[in-house]
Amino acid sequence: MDRPAPVSPCHCLALRQASRRLTQHYDQHLAPTGLRTSQYGLLRGLGRVGPISINGFADIMVMDRTTMGRALHPLTRDGLIAAGPGRDGRTRSLTLTEAGQKRIEEAQPFWEQAQRTFEERYGAVPAGDLRRAAERLALSV
């Protein structure tokens, strides 16, 4: 997998490529848990901000609302997230189930190893800088 120089000074393309690579790295570490990185992120996020509506959760996770709706399917199917009725007839209330909480705890060591091995290769300081820059982008654009 040796490649020539990356093609283009496009900020977006560079970020997309980096995102793909990093996702692959984390996914490989999380594979034994049966969770993808995206799903682990959703569980962690819901654990912090739930109970919450789909739209609210989508905003927090920086996703399109319809993407969120569909991303929840495999998680509700597997009983990791419960989507009960909300305070309205419109809203649905998302909560992390006990199985979901347990699954997070099982997956955490694998996530930590992914995070750690990435920091070892890329450098912990640059990794932190990159993360903060990405967080700022997600909030600002």
Add this chain to the structure above:
Amino acid sequence: MDRPAPVSPCHCLALRQASRRLTQHYDQHLAPTGLRTSQYGLLRGLGRVGPISINGFADIMVMDRTTMGRALHPLTRDGLIAAGPGRDGRTRSLTLTEAGQKRIEEAQPFWEQAQRTFEERYGAVPAGDLRRAAERLALSV
């Protein structure tokens, strides 16, 4: 679309969120051209490194080979990229067609505006730093 603080110190999650947001920004600007950001990136990339095989192009663009194979479908369908026979009976040779070259030129002003407006909001210097950090990640991990 105002959100609370982003959830998690996970490098991967932060990068994925930023990637989604930025892709949305560029996609909105490129919408009049009928190209998505990803497709514009593929055309630009192929223009630089083509003719090339699918696997070779996938490596350069930091994609899975199967993802590349499928991403080419709408582009070959629309005649922007030609997938002729390669030097082997196995390999296929990807080239940018004249229509593809023309499409890039048509789209360029829209891409430039997306790039520029992002830099205005996020800051040109941080944007460059972020792009270089992302490029390094794509090559290193």
Add this chain to the structure above:
DNA sequence: GTGTAAAGCGTGCATATGCGCCTAAGCAAG
């Protein structure tokens, strides 16, 4: 109360993403 706007969510469509498995073609050792 009623009409209208807005909020919350779902669905259809098209593309994006990558893993596992498969086939075909080249290539080297015997």
Add this chain to the structure above:
DNA sequence: CTTGCTTAGGCGCATATGCACGCTTTACAC
């Protein structure tokens, strides 16, 4: 020439991504 490894690519499956459109429910002005 045959056996076996490697390379190039396709396809099925499942999830990810978001736009356009539509539906139901609520909020609000009047």
